[in-house]
Amino acid sequence: MIRELLSNWRIIVFIVALLGALAILTFQGPDYGLEFTGGTYFQIKLEDSLSTSDLERVVQLISRRIDAFGLKDSRVNSLGPDLVGAQIAETDPEKIAEIEALIKTQAKFESMLDGNVLFTGADFKNVSKDPASGYGTFDAGNGTVEWRLPFVLSQVAAEKFSKGIFHKCTAVGYENSVVQYDCAKTYFFIDRPQDGVILLPQSVYAQDLALLAIGNVDESIPAGLSVEELMQNSGVPYFVISDTNGASESQLLALESIAAQKKKAIVHSGISGQTKSSLQAMGFKVIEVGASRQNIPWIWLSVGARQAIGIDPEIAGMNPYIEDVKNAKIYSSLYIRGFSQDAVQASAELKNLQILLETGSLPTAIESVSKETISPSLGADFLTTTLIIGISAILSVSLLIFIRYRKLRLALPVIFVGISEVLITAGFAVFGHIRFDLASMTGIIAAVGTGLNDQIVILDELLKGGGGEGESSYASRIKKAFFIVIVAAATTSAALAPLILFSSYGFGKLAGFAITEILGIMVGVLISRPAFSIIAEQILKASKR
Numbered sequence: 011m012i013r014e015l016l017s018n019w020r021i022i023v024f025i026v027a028l029l030g031a032l033a034i035l036t037f038q039g040p041d042y043g044l045e046f047t048g049g050t051y052f053q054i055k056l057e058d059s060l061s062t063s064d065l066e067r068v069v070q071l072i073s074r075r076i077d078a079f080g081l082k083d084s085r086v087n088s089l090g091p092d093l094v095g096a097q098i099a100e101t102d103p104e105k106i107a108e109i110e111a112l113i114k115t116q117a118k119f120e121s122m123l124d125g126n127v128l129f130t131g132a133d134f135k136n137v138s139k140d141p142a143s144g145y146g147t148f149d150a151g152n153g154t155v156e157w158r159l160p161f162v163l164s165q166v167a168a169e170k171f172s173k174g175i176f177h178k179c180t181a182v183g184y185e186n187s188v189v190q191y192d193c194a195k196t197y198f199f200i201d202r203p204q205d206g207v208i209l210l211p212q213s214v215y216a217q218d219l220a221l222l223a224i225g226n227v228d229e230s231i232p233a234g235l236s237v238e239e240l241m242q243n244s245g246v247p248y249f250v251i252s253d254t255n256g257a258s259e260s261q262l263l264a265l266e267s268i269a270a271q272k273k274k275a276i277v278h279s280g281i282s283g284q285t286k287s288s289l290q291a292m293g294f295k296v297i298e299v300g301a302s303r304q305n306i307p308w309i310w311l312s313v314g315a316r317q318a319i320g321i322d323p324e325i326a327g328m329n330p331y332i333e334d335v336k337n338a339k340i341y342s343s344l345y346i347r348g349f350s351q352d353a354v355q356a357s358a359e360l361k362n363l364q365i366l367l368e369t370g371s372l373p374t375a376i377e378s379v380s381k382e383t384i385s386p387s388l389g390a391d392f393l394t395t396t397l398i399i400g401i402s403a404i405l406s407v408s409l410l411i412f413i414r415y416r417k418l419r420l421a422l423p424v425i426f427v428g429i430s431e432v433l434i435t436a437g438f439a440v441f442g443h444i445r446f447d448l449a450s451m452t453g454i455i456a457a458v459g460t461g462l463n464d465q466i467v468i469l470d471e472l473l474k475g476g477g478g479e480g481e482s483s484y485a486s487r488i489k490k491a492f493f494i495v496i497v498a499a500a501t502t503s504a505a506l507a508p509l510i511l512f513s514s515y516g517f518g519k520l521a522g523f524a525i526t527e528i529l530g531i532m533v534g535v536l537i538s539r540p541a542f543s544i545i546a547e548q549i550l551k552a553s554k555r
Contacts, residue, residue, distance in 0.1 A: 015548055024541035027533075028430050031437025040440050043447025043522075044097050046393040048386030050106050052096040052113055058374040059091040067373060072096055074369040075112045085445070101383050108362065114376045116201045117366040121171070123196050125245035128174045133167030135342075137367050144345055147356045154227055155353050157360040160345040161367065168342035175321050176335045179328045191323045195232070197243045198317040198346060200366065201375065206274035207265065207294070208241075208248040208312055209257070209285070214278050215250045218307035228355075229306055230317040230348040237309055244313045247272075256282040269293050276312050316363075317348065396448070400455050404428060407462045415469070423545045424465045431461045431538040435530040444529075450522035457530025460502065464495045464534060468543050472550055484550075488543045495539055499531045 015021050044051050060068065065088045073086045076098060085097040096113065100106060119131030138160040139145050150156040163171060179193035210218070218237055225233030241248050247268060251257050257265070265275075265288075275294035277286060279301065286296050302308040323329040327338050346363065350356035384392075404425070412421040435454055444450060471491035472484060509524035 015545065018544050020540040020544050024537055027434050027537050031434040034437040034440050035433065038440055040436070040446040041443065042393065043445045044384060044389070045448040046389045046446065047099060048101055048384050048389035049097060049099040050101060050381055050383040052110065053089070053380045054094040054096065054113060055377045056092040056094065056374050057377045060374060064373045065091065068094055071369050071372055072113055075365055076109065078365040078369060079109055079112065101385055106381065106383065108358070110379055110381060112362060112365060114379045115366060116372045116375045117369070118201050118371040119367060120199045120202055121196055122199060122243050122245065123174055123178065123194060125242060126174065128171045128196060129163055129167040131367055131371055133164050134367060135162045135164050137161045137364060139364070147353055147360065150349060154349045154351060155356040156347060156349050157356040158345045158347045159360055159364055160343065163342045163344065165342065168340050172325070172338050172340045173335055175325065176327050176338050178321050179323050179326045189329070191328055193321040193323060193326060195243070195318045195320050197240070197315060198319070199244065199314045200316050202244055202314040203246055203274060203276055205272055206246065206276050207268060207272050208246055208309065209251055209275060209277045209281055210248070210309060211251055211253045211278055211280045213253050214280060214308050218309050221305060221307040222310070226305055227349045228351060229310070231310060232318050232320070235318060240309065240313065240315060244315065246313055248309070251281055251285060253280070256285040257288065262288055265289065266292050278308060317346065392448070396451050400458070403455055403458055407459065411462070411466065419549055420469065423542065423549065424462065424469065427465060427538055427542045427545070428458060428462050431530065431534055432458055434537060435526065435533045438529055438533065439526055444522070444525060447522050449520060450526040453523040453526030454530060457527045457534070460531060461534045461538060464498065464539055465542050467491050467494050468539065469546055472546055484547050488547070491543070492539065496535060499535045503528050503531055
């Protein structure tokens with residue numbers, strides 16, 4: 011019987027596939043997912059639904075940000091037109107917080123003066139990391155550390171910037187026969203809500219006035235700013251709302267008049283519910299922002315301000331004095347700078363800003379980011395539990411098979427082929443670079459049940475009749491059984507296919523389940539079932555001799 015089995019091409023294909031799968035599993039090994047290795051999974055909700063090309067751009071940009079952070083073992087994929095998933099092999103809370111901040115930032119960089127855009131991040135030719143160009147951190151004295159990030163503007167942007175700041179200084183007096191100037195400030199914004207309006211309570215406005223007047227070295231806020239100056243330069247309209255009475259009628263009328271041009275209303279959490287309801291009725295998307303961090307003005311963060319830097323009289327064409335803007339010197343090499351209380355914080359801020367500017371801005375803002383973190387030890391427990399579940403499933407079905415047929419010679423081939431089918435499926439999955447996450451492992455376990463059920467169908471058909479000619483022959487019985495098996499495989503695959511086809515529309519996590527189960531079904535129909543039918547036929551023939 012063994013000689014007859016080994017001479018059959020179906021058995022040969024089965025043995026070659028099994029040995030190949032064992033070799034792949036031994037030498038290449040599975041690539042386990044987050045659930046088993048530990049790490050963090052981010053689900054990123056976008057403000058707008060995007061086209062396929064824009065969604066691909068979002069995936070690429072988020073991947074570049076994560077890679078730039080030094081995390082190479084990461085996976086980013088679209089889950090729908092407004093949903094993106096990102097998986098990273100990191101569980102440290104501080105690093106996760108930094109990465110989350112990078113992910114949720116649209117990174118729309120703008121330099122502004124008097125509400126006009128001087129240049130944007132898209133105008134950068136390059137961001138320099140060369141210390142000779144001024145890149146790095148430096149001791150600024152008084153217990154603070156300065157960081158600088160040099161960049162080079164395109165020629166068109168450099169001309170616009172140089173002409174935009176021309177003569178933006180006013181002579182205010184002399185000191186030691188040297189003219190003293192009061193110069194305007196250029197403001198750097200990241201994710202300025204240009205399509206929004208800002209509302210804050212009177213009490214928060216008063217608090218922000220005091221904080222802006224004092225300044226904040228760590229946040230690069232110079233002393234002496236006012237809310238009016240900040241908001242005038244941002245170009246974003248704002249309203250100061252009464253703490254007790256909410257928005258006045260005149261304010262509501264003004265808001266209603268700009269509702270057609272502005273989509274979002276960024277409101278402090280202290281704004282009354284009635285005012286928020288009125289904003290929603292006008293068509294605004296209300297975004298509530300809670301209290302800011304200590305000693306940082308709420309409106310500074312809400313408007314996306316990062317820096318306010320005074321213009322140098324020299325680059326403004328005042329010292330030496332240049333009369334005509336046509337003769338203004340063009341400045342293309344500039345730098346962004348900030349201050350921190352220690353070198354570690356300064357380096358972190360420098361690195362994060364560098365990543366944002368180098369990777370570019372997302373085509374839409376991020377509405378929310380949710381995350382799930384699994385420790386490596388818990389992931390190992392998940393893997394062990396999943397393997398136990400898989401083995402238990404095979405043993406349970408094996409026991410039922412033995413109870414059904416009460417013949418070990420019939421039950422053992424079913425169990426052996428079932429286990430082999432799992433190994434072959436797993437080997438093909440590894441060869442195809444399918445990551446073994448919880449969904450794909452569940453798909454393999456589900457395929458075990460499908461495979462064993464098909465083998466029972468084949469065995470039952472063979473047991474209905476013996477050899478001979480016509481309908482009672484083994485060949486005709488096997489054909490009949492395979493008709494049932496193939497129809498079942500086709501219907502199951504057809505039912506699972508939409509999970510793969512629509513994986514970019516919210517079914518991303520289920521795609522792994524569908525892929526591995528369909529793979530298991532194909533392995534069964536093309537390799538395992540033909541081999542088992544031959545094995546079962548030979549066993550039944552041998553038992554009648």
